[in-house]
Structure formats: C-alpha cells, structure tokens
Amino acid sequence: MIETIDLTKRYGSYTALNELNIHVKKGTVYGLVGQNGAGKSTTFQILATLMVPTSGTALIDGVDVTQNPTEVRRKIGYMPDFFGVYDQLRTSEYLDFYGASYGLSISERKKLIPELLELVQLSHKVNDYVDVLSRGMKQRLCLARCLIHNPEVLILDEPASGLDPRARVEMRNILRSLKSMNKTIIISSHILPELAEMCDQIGVVDQGVLVANGSVSDIHDKLQQQKVIQIRTFGSHQEVISFLEAEEDVLSIQSIKEGEIEFDYKGSDFEQKDLLKRAVEAQLPLLSFNQVDTDLEDIFMDITKGVTTDE
Numbered sequence: 001m002i003e004t005i006d007l008t009k010r011y012g013s014y015t016a017l018n019e020l021n022i023h024v025k026k027g028t029v030y031g032l033v034g035q036n037g038a039g040k041s042t043t044f045q046i047l048a049t050l051m052v053p054t055s056g057t058a059l060i061d062g063v064d065v066t067q068n069p070t071e072v073r074r075k076i077g078y079m080p081d082f083f084g085v086y087d088q089l090r091t092s093e094y095l096d097f098y099g100a101s102y103g104l105s106i107s108e109r110k111k112l113i114p115e116l117l118e119l120v121q122l123s124h125k126v127n128d129y130v131d132v133l134s135r136g137m138k139q140r141l142c143l144a145r146c147l148i149h150n151p152e153v154l155i156l157d158e159p160a161s162g163l164d165p166r167a168r169v170e171m172r173n174i175l176r177s178l179k180s181m182n183k184t185i186i187i188s189s190h191i192l193p194e195l196a197e198m199c200d201q202i203g204v205v206d207q208g209v210l211v212a213n214g215s216v217s218d219i220h221d222k223l224q225q226q227k228v229i230q231i232r233t234f235g236s237h238q239e240v241i242s243f244l245e246a247e248e249d250v251l252s253i254q255s256i257k258e259g260e261i262e263f264d265y266k267g268s269d270f271e272q273k274d275l276l277k278r279a280v281e282a283q284l285p286l287l288s289f290n291q292v293d294t295d296l297e298d299i300f301m302d303i304t305k306g307v308t309t310d311e
Ligand SMILES: Nc1ncnc2c1ncn2[C@@H]1O[C@H](COP(=O)(O)OP(=O)(O)OP(=O)(O)O)[C@@H](O)[C@H]1O
Pocket: 011, 014, 016, 034, 035, 036, 037, 038, 039, 040, 041, 042, 043, 081, 190, 310
C-alpha cells in the first residue's frame, strides 16, 4: 500500500535520506522512528507529494507520488508535524471548510462532521473557536481534518509530539480506532516505545538510513545481538570469573558485585544453552543464570549512539 524504493533526498550536498526502502501492507500500522533530523519528515513530505525526491520512487497504492500527485492526494490524509489553525473559525466551520475544499456536498458535510468530531473526542467543542483549543485538541482536530475525504492511507508526522501524558493516551486510542477501521497508517515518532505498542512494523531511521525494519520483536532480536547475562553466585567469584574469561563468546565482564556478575555475551541462544551446561558440569557455585532484559529505549539509544542531534 505504501512503498518506497531506494528513496533518496539531498539538500545541496547534504543527504537527508539515503536509499530508504520501506513497505507498508494494507490495513497495517508502520512506525518510523528516529532522532531529530533523522529524515522522518522528509520521507513523509515526499509521500504526501509535497516534496520531490532526488532519486528513487515512492508509491501509494501503486501510484507514483511524483508522477501522479493528484491521484495520490485523494488517497492520503497527511498530518504535518507543524500546522496552523485559522483564527475566527469555529471547530465545525474549520472542518466544513476542508470538507468543501475536497468537494463534499453540504449534506455530506453535515452528516460527516459530527461523526469525525466524535471520533476525535471533540464533540463538546463543536462551537469553540479553533485558535483557543488546547494543543492536544488542535492535534486531534488536525487529525479529523485529514480524515474528511475518507482516505485509505494516513501519513501522520509525530501526531503525539508536545502532548502531555493524558493527551498522548487519547491520541493513541484514536489511532487504535483508525486501525480498526482498516486504514493503512504510517506514523513517526522519536520515542520508540510510544510507537511499539500500536505498530505492526517498525522502521528505525538514523541519519537518513534505515538501520532496522520489522516487527517489534524482530527489531528487538536483531538489535540485541549482544546480550547481557547476569550470574548470581554462592561463595567464591574467582572460579566463575576464570571460567568466563576462557570463553570466546564472553566479550567482557561488566560488573562484579557481592554474589553477582554481569557480562556481555555475543553467542546465540544455542551457544548460551551450552555455556550454561558447561558451567553446571564444571560445578561452579551458581545460584542463577539469566539474560538481562534490555528495553526498547535502551536498544534505540544503543543503535543511534554517537549521532549528534540538531536540537
Ligand atoms: N529544506 C531543507 N534544507 C536543508 N536541509 C534540510 C531541509 N529540510 C530538512 N533538512 C535537513 O535534513 C535532515 C532531515 O530532516 P527531517 O526534518 O526530515 O528530520 P526528522 O527526522 O523529521 O526530524 P524531527 O524529528 O526533528 O522532525 C535534517 O538534518 C535537516 O536539518
């Protein structure tokens, strides 16, 4: 439904997007995650037909965004990361204006606007002026605006940015409703865990390059090639340390505390099983042996480390 093939964008000599390949299946939610300046908005602006790529192709439902932007615009709803709302317009008038721009009749608009306001939980603000709505409400109104022509595809650039925790939860619930309506959604964030729970697939972009792509658990596994293992011991450490130091897949011993050793390990699950077996056979004084869970935030920080952000 959404596909980019070797999508590249250069601003002068600076490459903001470098041969990006992503594929979003119909009815699924794809999260593009990356630090500030990673290239998310650039990708979304190209998908939304607002920017032409330097090379490569982007397709929405098989239609090339550069060659046939008008047809693509009918298929998409785009929520930019920054947007303004008009002064002196009430919430319902604002949506009415956009509905008319998309060629909806008065009766269609009359029926649709209350439905959309209900979906984005703004029914109670129908007669309020848009410029005095809270930030979260404005974001939700902008989302309603994206839906007015019933697009199949939603391109949402950081819809939850700048929102307080409650407003984030509200936005997440709305996105869940949209998913259940079988929309195909691409959404960006610089916070990986925020996207993880609502996305079917995640792409991690770093300096314009897709460094990881797949389901949340795939990414977790792929990026966590180096594990941290914790051993709890009973009695002397020394025997355990000597054993670990002789193991090829033990990269380094991270910490040694009273009764506890942590080490970096690069072996597979199969090799890890054998390591444990050998440790038991060597009758080491082990109380427990387990892999330390790394959360998504740690993994994200790890793969994007060393990159300076522009904020
Ligand atoms: N019009 C432009 N001219 C020159 N450089 C640009 C332009 N737009 C973006 N860039 C640069 O391209 C890179 C990617 O920017 P982009 O806005 O796509 O990142 P982003 O991942 O959306 O970041 P953020 O999370 O801060 O919105 C950045 O280094 C940015 O400074």
